[in-house]
Amino acid sequence: MKIRAAYVPERNRLTVAEVELDPPKERELLVRIHAAGVCHSDLHTLKGELRTQPPLVLGHEGAGVVEAVGPGVTRFAVGDRVLINWLPACHICTQCQSGRPNLCERLASTTYQGALIDGTSRLHTEEGVSVKQYLSASTMADYAVIPEDGAVMLQEDVSFDVGAIIGCAVITGVGAVINTAKVRPGSSAAVIGCGGIGLSAVLGCVVAGCHTIIAVDVFDEKLAFAKQLGATHTVNARQEDPVQALKSITGGGPDYAFDSVGSARTIPQALNATGPAGVTTVMGLHAALEDVPISAGQLIFQNKSLLGCFAGSARPDIDLPNLQRLYLAGKLDLDKLISKRYPLDDIALAFEDMEAGKVARGVLVFDS
Structure with missing residues (x-):
């Protein structure tokens, strides 16, 4: 399927363009993105300063609704509201077994290389050139395919934009x-x-x-x-x-x-x-x-x-639900943390505002 995305074909070149997104494979979800946070890590990646190199689609903070599920998915169904966990841990390596899934040994060979768990991306150009998925997510697009372990349920009373920024x-x-x-x-x-x-x-x-x-x-x-x-x-x-x-x-x-x-x-x-x-x-x-x-x-x-x-130092499966509970209990004033919302076409402006110190957290919002 064709999606609109914040596409980086080469270092320091940001475009809003159509790219192709393949259907979810085993234990993967297709998520319609409703909101995506704008993070300095995305800007560093645009400039080629971090591990994942172009071509790629930006974005790792996000929230949306499950549109389709691949074979073997057991924790989510079509229609579920989810927020993106960009640290889809393996749960079996030494770090995961020691209670440190944020340091999962698999991440270096998959997530940080712009790939999903099987080492490949679901994104590509119309000509068939593979496009990397930033931090196994690429949420600055109207749709994303993510691992089942890359999603956490978003509670009904938590908005998509708040859910997006909780994830990073x-x-x-x-x-x-x-x-x-x-x-x-x-x-x-x-x-x-x-x-x-x-x-x-x-x-x-x-x-x-x-x-x-x-x-x-x-x-x-x-x-x-x-x-x-x-x-x-x-x-x-x-x-x-x-x-x-x-x-x-x-x-x-x-x-x-x-x-x-x-x-x-x-x-x-x-x-x-x-x-x-x-x-x-x-x-x-x-x-x-x-x-x-x-x-x-x-x-x-x-x-x-x-x-x-x-x-x-998070355990996302535990901490992401807990942060939602703190927000709903009035302990975390996350609504004030979001100071400006942008359409996808204004992604360059969102980065400019962030660098100029004009925003607390900017969020891209997509049409429902």
Whole structure:
């Protein structure tokens, strides 16, 4: 079938074009996409800075309705509302069996290469040239074929646009707070970088019961979003030294720091800012993949910790339903996290707004 998609035929070339989508194979679903989140990872991929290289269709945050199922599907039926889990784990490797499906060993040879579980893609051009599926998903299109393990039920009272962002931004940011750092109630926390993941971490700190939540960014608009979501203080890193500001606000440094930028500049800042026994969690990845200078003295003599966090250290089958429950209980204000909606044809504008710091999280919406 022909679909309209955010198609990247080569690095730094973004088009909205028709591509061909084959029917679902064994244990796969055809999903009509109703909403797709706009993530920095998609932009990095457009620029050729991450593993999956063109030609490809972008998008890994998404939600929609199952239109068809392949042979062997047991968990979903036509008409089910689903959100996309872009980490379709194998459940049998050492990492999966150890409770770390976000680190599934199969992902390196399939998902990160732009393929589904069998190593192939369901996308191709009219001429028959294979087109990669970004993170086993490619949700920036009106339809997608995904693995059965790449979907989670979307509850009836959760909108498609909220469901879409839960699958990456929210599970990463909230997961960094709850799963990775295991923040204690009554603590202080700083969040460096207030894009979708950083703002989700702000929400996670609210859920965790932090009494002080400091948002750090270089865009005042993003800091305003952070305040709306529960940040108690904000720091514009262009106007003041963030390390000194964080120490001043907290009287010695926050208990926790969350870095969603992940650069050679921000990681040491986050580590330096925390107080004794502080925990710094890196949950974002700078495109340059830089080496980072770290003071071993801080780690040892101040008993500090530096943690890495991939995809919120999440168990998607458990965490994605739980995040929906928190949202429905009024504990996660995800409606405020979505600040602008775009049609697919405005995908370039959505990326521009994201880079300019004009949005908290942008979402592509498709006609019902």
